[in-house]
Amino acid sequence: xxxxxxxxxxxxxxxDPSKPEPPILDPSIRRGFNEPRLSRRQLxxxxxxxxxxxGAGAILExxxxxxxxxxxxxxxxxxGVGSASWWAKQDLHHVVxxxxxxxxIDVVNGKHLSLEHFTAMTGxxxxxxxxxxxxxxxxxxxxxxxxxxxxxxFDLIVMTNNSPPLGYLIEYGWLTPLDHSMMVxxxxxxxxxxxxxxxxxxxxFTMAWQSGWTAIGYNSSVIPSPGSSxxxxxxxxxxxRVGMMSDPQELGSVGLLAIGVExxxxxxxxxxxxxxxxxxxxxxxxxxxxxxxxxxxxxxxGDIVVSxxxxxxxxxxxxxxxxxxxxxxxxxxxxxxxTDNMCIPAYSQNPKDAMTLMDYFYDPGTQAVVEYYNDYxxxxxxxxxxLLHPSGWAAxxxxxxxxxxxxxxxxxxxxxxxxxxxxxxxxxxxxxxxxSQDELTAWNxxxxxxxxxx
Numbered sequence: 001x002x003x004x005x006x007x008x009x010x011x012x013x014x015x016d017p018s019k020p021e022p023p024i025l026d027p028s029i030r031r032g033f034n035e036p037r038l039s040r041r042q043l044x045x046x047x048x049x050x051x052x053x054x055g056a057g058a059i060l061e062x063x064x065x066x067x068x069x070x071x072x073x074x075x076x077x078x079x080g081v082g083s084a085s086w087w088a089k090q091d092l093h094h095v096v097x098x099x100x101x102x103x104x105i106d107v108v109n110g111k112h113l114s115l116e117h118f119t120a121m122t123g124x125x126x127x128x129x130x131x132x133x134x135x136x137x138x139x140x141x142x143x144x145x146x147x148x149x150x151x152x153x154f155d156l157i158v159m160t161n162n163s164p165p166l167g168y169l170i171e172y173g174w175l176t177p178l179d180h181s182m183m184v185x186x187x188x189x190x191x192x193x194x195x196x197x198x199x200x201x202x203x204x205f206t207m208a209w210q211s212g213w214t215a216i217g218y219n220s221s222v223i224p225s226p227g228s229s230x231x232x233x234x235x236x237x238x239x240x241r242v243g244m245m246s247d248p249q250e251l252g253s254v255g256l257l258a259i260g261v262e263x264x265x266x267x268x269x270x271x272x273x274x275x276x277x278x279x280x281x282x283x284x285x286x287x288x289x290x291x292x293x294x295x296x297x298x299x300x301x302g303d304i305v306v307s308x309x310x311x312x313x314x315x316x317x318x319x320x321x322x323x324x325x326x327x328x329x330x331x332x333x334x335x336x337x338x339t340d341n342m343c344i345p346a347y348s349q350n351p352k353d354a355m356t357l358m359d360y361f362y363d364p365g366t367q368a369v370v371e372y373y374n375d376y377x378x379x380x381x382x383x384x385x386x387l388l389h390p391s392g393w394a395a396x397x398x399x400x401x402x403x404x405x406x407x408x409x410x411x412x413x414x415x416x417x418x419x420x421x422x423x424x425x426x427x428x429x430x431x432x433x434x435x436s437q438d439e440l441t442a443w444n445x446x447x448x449x450x451x452x453x454x
Contacts, residue, residue, distance in 0.1 A: 081346070082177025095125045096353040099138075099154040101340065102130040104210070106373040106397070108404055113397040114369050118360050124353050132158060139165030142345065146174045151347045155354040158209045161199045161339040166206075169343070175205040176344040182355045183207070185362035193420065194339060194379045198264075198430055206341035207358050211377035213417070213428065214250055215335030217299055217309030217317075221325040230258050230331040232306055234277070239285045243298055243307030244278075246290040248447035250336065251278060253431060254308055255447075257333040264430040268442050275446040282450055290451045299326055311335075311417040312376045319375075319407060328417055330427050337428035365394035372398055372405060372412050378419055387413035 080086060105128070106114050115126045132138040139159075142152040146169075159166040169175045180187075186207055194208035216233065218226050226232045233242055233254065245251050253263040255274030266274075281287055288304050296313045298304045300323055314328040342361070344354045360366055362379070368386035371378045378384070387409040390398050398409055416424050434440045 082179075084179075084181070087179040087181070087352070090352040092124065092352050092356070093350045094123050094353065095127065096155045096350050096357050097127045097129075097153060098156045098354075098357065099129055099131050100158050100209075101132045104130070104158070104340075104374065106369050106401060108401050113400065114361075114366050117366070117393055117397070118357060122356060122360075124356060126357065135160050135163040135165045139168065146172075146346060149347060151349050152345050154345060155348040155350040156342060156357060157345055158340050158342055159206075161197065161206075161341060166199070166341065166343075169345070170200070170205055174346045176346055176348060176351055177204050178207070178344070178358075179352075179355050182352075183359050183362075185359045189362050189364060189367075189380045189382050191379055191381045191420075193337065193377070193425060193428060197339065198433075199339075200341070206343045207362070208379040209340045209342050209361070210374055211337065211339040211379065213311040213330065213335035213337055213377070213424075214245070214253070214308060215311065216306065216329040216331060217296075217314040218306040218327055218329060219299065219302070219325050220327045222305040226306065226327075226329055228329070228332045230254060230333045232329070232331075233308065234258060234281050234286060236284060236286060238306055240288050241303070241305045242281075242286050242288060243295045243304040244281075244287050244290050245295070245308045246292050246451050248444055248451060249431060250308060251290070251451060252443060252447040253336050253429075257331070257429070260333070262429065263336070263432045266432055268439070271443060271446050275450065278447070278450050312374075315375050315415055315417050319411070330416075330424055332427075334427040334429040335424075336431060338431070365392055368394050368409070369397045369401070371418060372401055372409055375412055375415070375418055377417065381419060384413045384419045 105112055112126075112128060115128055119125055131141070138157075142154070142157075145152045159169065180203075183203075186203070190208070193211060196202055197206075197208075200206045216226075216230065218232065220226075223232070223238070232238075233244070235242075244254075252271060252274060255278040256263045256266050256270060258277055259270070259273050261270045261274070288298075291298065291307070293310075293313075295304070295307045295309065296317065299307055299309070300317065309328065311328055314326055317323040317326045318328075342358050344351050344358075348354060361370065364380055364382040364386050367378055367380040367383035368390070371383055372387065386394050387398070390409065402409075412418055420428075432443075434443065
């Protein structure tokens with residue numbers, strides 16, 4: 001393999017030494033934005049994901065770097081890193097180092113069928129690892145290498161939309177702009193929820209891996225008719241049996257939905273009204289507790305009968321006959337939509353190999369195999385037809401996976417939380433992106449005391 005240091009054209013422009021480097025995320029930023037989020041299949045131990053939605057510019061101010069901006073690869077011009085001429089100089093090295101979250105890709109008997117097929121098709125070996133169990137610690141792990149303009153050891157990573165780390169990586173030029181000429185499958189098959197997203201206009205740096213919603217889970221044996229509103233979380237008849245989330249971003253967002261305000265366009269005045277409603281909910285004894293991902297266990301054992309919930313958790317619980325009473329409700333007010341994104345960190349040794357792998361995941365057959373295992377929101381709507389009518393290599397892979405999954409592929413194909421219908425798409429809501437440290441402080445000062453019992 002060619003030493004990347006001998007290929008100066010592969011390295012992004014060095015940060016301006018006169019500008020402050022981005023600091024390690026301090027506790028005030030971590031608090032509330034690094035809560036574990038999603039459990040994988042029930043037969044596996046739970047692994048967390050970071051949550052939150054902090055805009056890149058706001059992150060800098062929130063961490064005391066107001067006005068500081070290192071020259072980004074986005075500003076590199078016609079010949080810089082990520083430009084068409086730069087990409088034209090890149091060669092395949094037939095290896096790619098891929099860092100992902102735990103239990104987030106198809107696996108059968110220790111084999112990742114999708115990755116094995118990719119290697120057979122392209123000759124590119126994938127060194128797959130699962131070092132990301134939270135956005136913030138992983139960012140802090142790779143940050144020293146990026147600051148030193150060195151290879152992180154990864155050519156492809158997966159980060160959550162508008163989480164503070166993703167904002168940093170974009171703002172400081174620590175992501176390589178993608179080669180859109182290699183995004184053939186993406187352009188043809190990517191769904192509307194992941195094309196041109198608000199956190200990365202034009203998909204300059206990212207391509208979605210998987211997505212999901214934060215909405216409502218409930219016990220249908222206790223609440224056979226929950227209605228269609230988020231107000232079920234505020235109903236006094238369920239006092240002491242309602243679960244709310246301990247992430248202030250999630251809590252504040254549902255409070256805003258409850259007062260009829262879009263979180264993404266809300267104002268500080270709206271936040272105060274939402275906090276008042278949430279405080280009243282707490283004072284009335286409606287909330288049993290504010291949970292991290294453990295809410296799903298409390299729903300399963302009956303401690304709570306309705307809760308803020310993540311779509312993947314409820315879908316997976318419902319696959320088990322023991323928990324068929326747990327159902328997912330997308331309220332009329334909407335559900336908060338989040339996305340985990342593939343991106344190429346700066347100083348990657350194998351960027352062309354990474355691009356090849358990223359676009360491979362937008363092939364409908366590949367996504368069908370990945371989705372049959374994951375059951376999150378699929379970024380490729382056409383994968384549904386492959387699940388309904390398997391063919392080619394995907395049919396062989398799906399058949400091999402079936403005994404461990406234990407359900408027909410049609411179950412995944414027909415789930416609106418995996419392949420959103422028009423209603424679910426229209427009800428998807430974006431998180432608020434903070435524009436200053438004052439805004440972040442104001443939000444936390446309103447919602448953290450509710451969670452913490454102050």
